[in-house]
Amino acid sequence: MGISKKMHEFATASSWIRKMFEEGAKLKKQFGAENVFDFSLGNPDIAPPPQFDAVLRRIAADNSAGVHSYMPNSGYPFVREAVAGQISQEQAMPVGADDILMTCGAAGALNVVLKAILNPGEEVIILAPFFVEYKFYIDNQGGKSVVAPTRDDFSLDLAAIEGAITERTKAIIINSPNNPTGQIYPEQDLKALGSLLTACQQKFGSTIFLLSDEPYRKIIFDGHQVPSIFQSYPNSIVVSSYSKDLSLPGERIGYIAVQPDITEKSALLAAMTLANRILGFVNAPALMQRVVAELQGVTVDTSIYARRRQTFCDILSAAGLSFTPPKGAFYIFPRTPIADDVQFVAHLQKYKILAVPGRGFGLPGHIRLAFCVDDQLIARSATAFKQAMDTLGEA
């Protein structure tokens, strides 16, 4: 085999979403895209806000020498300054331009941070259910994933996290609002996590970083707030992007923000800047950096997601599915009415509903439904869900 054994294994392990994509393509060809209820992909369908268009056109029209040149690997200083202003508000703490590094999306940011901090074999704790790419990113940078469960309502299980921490633990990744559950960790839980990590650092004489993956921070419902991670723990790092809140996932623009009092800050920032370069990103895209600098605080119309979330929750409840309503992001993670999530997903497909089995996120017995699809499609899925649930005994 030409490709590496590891990549072959990874391709098999990550096949769920791809499998759904392929099944979906088949169904859409057969029945027409408008007749397939495809809730399998977390790809924002809302257009970027109008301000994006205006800023992009103006900035793209500038063809002066140097606008497309290399730059410092951490990004343009004026862009980092603009991002720092926004992060200072979100984290309720003054953050400087030097605490920011521009990246190729949150995915690039996670790889940069992990490359900068991991020695071979060091452990990174992730919480099930998790964004499946975490395992690959941790492996990319020579680390070992350690999975800890969350509670039934997907809140932090501090006892489980404590049980997973060893002297080899280098970091824990949390994601709030969460993909795939839509849950947000409240301030008191984050403070308790911060205290636990501080105690563990003391116990093991080690440094444990808290990586907070926050690309859904601005997509929140019912007045929920995403608390500051920087206030909860000094060794914390935010990774995020404009993929979801500006609907720009294809443009690969994101950032890293470090807590201003983080351990060995200048060495860490230098290591991350070098990692950005030698991972082959070199720097975040120049044009997009200049665009997002002018769009701090601007988001897509999140009321669209809020409306869909309400419709979808009503439909799923009426069909008899049980779930913890999402507080943010654009996913619902219902429990499956039969134990086998793969079997349930196959059953849903008979009604042209596409979902991803929970085991793809490290938690069987659930499915993930993404509601970044048209309102009409969600509304029309009501009958299909009802029929699927009513015929479950015949499955």
Ligand SMILES: Cc1ncc(COP(=O)(O)O)c(C=O)c1O
């Ligand atoms: C939880 C989570 N983290 C990170 C990412 C990667 O985002 P980006 O497109 O900014 O790399 C995603 C994308 O879906 C995600 O859901």
